[in-house]
Amino acid sequence: MGSCFSSSEYCCCNNSVSSSTAKVISANGTLRHYTLPVTVSQVLLEMEMEMEASNSSCFLCNSDLLSYDDFIPPLDSAQQLQLTPIYFVLPNSHLHYRLTASDMAALAVKASTALGLPRKRIPISPVLEVKPTPGISRSLSVQKLQRYASRRAKMAIRSFRVRLSTIYEVSVAD
Structure with a gap:
């Protein structure tokens, strides 16, 4: 079924995906499905445990809220993820600069690759x-x-x- 943490109320399911899961693209570009309801802090806790070796902290953002030449808005840690948007896990260093066209293109490529969309x-x-x-x-x-x-x-x-x-x-x- 995928990797589940029994100590939490949520489950990161990579193999079998139910219809009520949130899609999160990790910092390394892999797609993760989280059974709803799940909060931002729960997702970040799992991501930080995986990224412990690299010692980098990260934040979660909603792809629907990203705008060209704007700062990336981080989601509040108590906020629950929704079904429809795609979420990105990004390093905290991305909080302090505005999104350029190439940044947005890179995120779009990362999302389409993670979702397995065919490239023309x-x-x-x-x-x-x-x-x-x-x-x-x-x-x-x-x-x-x-x-x-x-x-x-x-x-x-x-x-x-x-x-x-x-x-x-x-x-x-x-």
């Missing part, structure tokens, strides 16, 4: 750094990009060129 393969075209060089026109840089870009990127460049037009400025006399 999206072709990515190589990025070329275009530096203005004296004596070389911008059109040569575009031609170089077109040579190395994928078909989708080439279509985007063509459609962008078609949409370009001259903007005439009109000076208004007072």
Whole structure:
């Protein structure tokens, strides 16, 4: 059935998952299911016992409350976990800085990996750094990009060129 601590009222069930469990993604990226009702302090107690070797303290956050360029709001230790959101266990060092786009992307990847969601393969075209060089026109840089870009990127460049037009400025006399 999974690992259960008989001294507690909750159970971390990894193998058989009932319908009334909270999903918690640990600091190392593994998905844990906790039978409800369970409080934040009970989850953190188990996580800290597992992480005792690393000597790092952690906090629990609700994925629904995370916002770009905001501080990560920790959950109160007496709060009970709910069925629908996904919770993350993060080190206390994450409390003191704002979430960047790359942080949010990393959490999303961690969640999708832990939940076992299939990842779509999206072709990515190589990025070329275009530096203005004296004596070389911008059109040569575009031609170089077109040579190395994928078909989708080439279509985007063509459609962008078609949409370009001259903007005439009109000076208004007072």
